[in-house]
Amino acid sequence: MTTDDTADGEPNGDRSRIDDGDVSTLEEELRARGEPYARATVVRREPPVSSNVGDRAVVTADGELHGWVGGAACAQSIVATQGREAIEADAPRLVGIAPDPETVDRPGLDAFPMTCHSDGVLEIFLEPVTPTTELVVVGDSPVAGSLTRLADELALDVTRVVADAADAGDVPDGTDVVDTVDPDGIAAAVGPSPLVVVASMGKYDARGIAAGVAADAPYVGLIASDARAEEEVARAADLLDSDPESVRAAVTNPAGVNIEARTPAELAAGLLAEVVDVRAGVSGGAAVGSAADGAETTDDETADSDADAAADDGDDAGGSEPAVDPVCGMTVDPDDAAASVEHGGRTYHFCCHGCADSFESEPSAYVEEVNA
Template structure:
C-alpha cells in the first residue's frame, strides 16, 4: 500500500507504507531557509482503524496546507490543520486527541476532539510550532548600534550589521557593507527585525531597506523632526507615499525607561524588539516599494543632512537619549575645517569646540559634547566611554 492509500478495514496491525519523512524534512529545511514558520504534527498514539503509525508526521504551513502523512480522512486532517495553525499563531505546542467519543481520550494536558470519519479510530497528535530564528538587522556603527549588537548576542536572534566600514570587532553573524536599500534587502533574510541607528549617515536607506525586506519591525533612532526628513527620503527611495513609510516605522525606537547612555538605549530598543517579535507572530508589514536607482548624490544628501535637536519628546532625547546626530556640513566651505572638530565620546558625533553645547574636564583633558545629555552621561561614568591611551580631543 502506498502512502496515499488508506486502510479503513479495521486491522489491528499498523499499515506499512512508503516512508516520506525525507520529503517532509526537505520541506522543513526549505521553510527554515525562507524564514517561514510552520507546525510539525507527529502521531504519538493510534488505535485502529486508522492508517497511521506512531512517528508519522506532517508539516502544516501558515496558510493551512498539510504536507506529509498523519493518517485519517479529511475530517481528522481538518482538525489537525486547525490546531496546527492555532499553535503557530500562539507560538505554543499542544497535544490533541481525535476519537469517536472525545471523553475516552480527554485528560490533563490533552485537548480532545470528535472523530467524525465513518472509519472511526483514534489519533493522538503532538503539534509543535517551529519559528525560525529571527534576524535582527542593525543599521549603523554608532555607539547605540554597537551596544545593541553586543547585547543582542544574549537573545535567540541572528544579528546582521549594516556598516559600510565593515566593522569586524562586533559579534555579528553577518556584516553588509552596502547601503543601497535593494542590496541590503536582498542580503538579509525575510521579515527581519530592523533597527536604524546610523545617526543620519544612512538612516533613510536603512528604513527603505527594512520596508523592502518586509520587516516585522523597523525602529528608527531619531528625533521627531529628523524622523520626518528620513521618512520623506525613504519614501522617495521606495517611490511610495511618505505616510505609508511613516506608519511602518517606530520612532523613537525603544520603550520609555528614561535611558540616557548608549547601552541603556540599546536595552530599551531590545525590549521593544522582543515585544514586536512576539506581537507580530508570523505576520509582517510592508510598504509597497518599486525598484529605484540610487545615486551617489542620494548618499551624499543622507550623509550631509542637517541635524535637528528640536521636537525631541517622550524618550527620544532627555528621557530616552536616542537623539539624532546626522553628519552635517558645518558651512565653512573649507574641507580642512573638519580636522578642527572634536568627537563627542558618548555619541560619536563631530562637535565644533567653539560651539559645543557642553564641555567636561576629566583627568586634565577637555571633552566637548553635542548636548547636555551626552555630557551628563559622560560625567556620571567617564571610564565607559574612554579607551586606554586615548588622547585628549581638540
C-alpha cells in the same frame, strides 16, 4: 500501515501523501524562507486507522497539511486547524481523535470526535517550529554597537549593516556583517520580515529605513529627533519612489522604551526591550516611549552650518585637496569620501550617504544652479 486499514472508505493508496524524505525537505525549505510551521507526529493509534506511530506531516501557517497522519478529511482538518493554532500560540499541543472523545480525554490532551466512517483512534503531537527572529542593526554608532552586543544574549539572529566592514568593530561570534548601504543590497542580504533598528545617526539612516520597508520589516525603529526623522523618512521615500506617508507609517520614532536612558548602552537596552516586545506580538511595533529624546545634538547642530559658503568649495577636488560637504559643511577628503555626486559639471563630495541623498533630492537647496 496494514492493508485492511482504510480512511473514510477509501483505500490508502488513493489518498495523496508525501513520505518522510519529502516532509524533511519541506521543513528545510520553510526554515530557509523563515516561515513558521507545525510538525505533526502520530504518537498513538488504535485500528482501524490508516497510519502508524511515527507517521508525520507538516502544517503551514495558512493551515495547509503536507504529509501523512492518517484519517480522511475529517481527521486531517482537525490536525490542520490545531496545527495552525499551535503556530499562532507558539505552544505545542497533544490532540486526540476518537469516536467517543471522552475515552481519550485527559489532562494535557485536547480531544475531538472522529467523524470519519472508521472507528479508529489517533493521538497526534503538534510541535510549532518558529524561525529565529532576525534583528538588523543599521549603523556604526556606539548605540548600534551596544545593541549588537546586548542582542547576542537573546534568541536573535543579529545582522549588522555598515558602509565598511571595518566600521562594525568587534562583534559577537555568529553576527553577520553586511558592508553595503544600498537599500536593495541590504534587503537582499537579510532574511524575510526582519526587525530593523536604524542607528547610523544621520550617516545613512534613510537607506536603512528604505531597506527595512523593502524587506517588509514588521518593525523599523529609528533613533533620531523628530525633525531629522521627518527628513530621513522623506529621503527614504525618494529612494523607494514611494509615498512618504506610507513610509512614515512603517517607522517607529522615537524607537525604544522610555527608561530615561543617557548612555549608548542604556539607549540600546531600551531599544532591545521594545524589540523583545514586538517579537512577542504584544505591542505590534507601537512605540512605548522615547528613549532618544535629547540623545543627539551634534548632527542637528552640524546641519545648521553655512551651506552656501560650503558650496563655494564644491568644485572638483584634485589629488588630496580637501573638499567641503555642501550639506553639513564638514571637510572631506575626496579620496576617502563616503559618497560623491556629479551635478552641474562639478563633483561634490560628502561625509556620509545621508548628506549625499539629501543633496541629490534637492541640489538647489545647497548650491546655486549654474545656467548653461
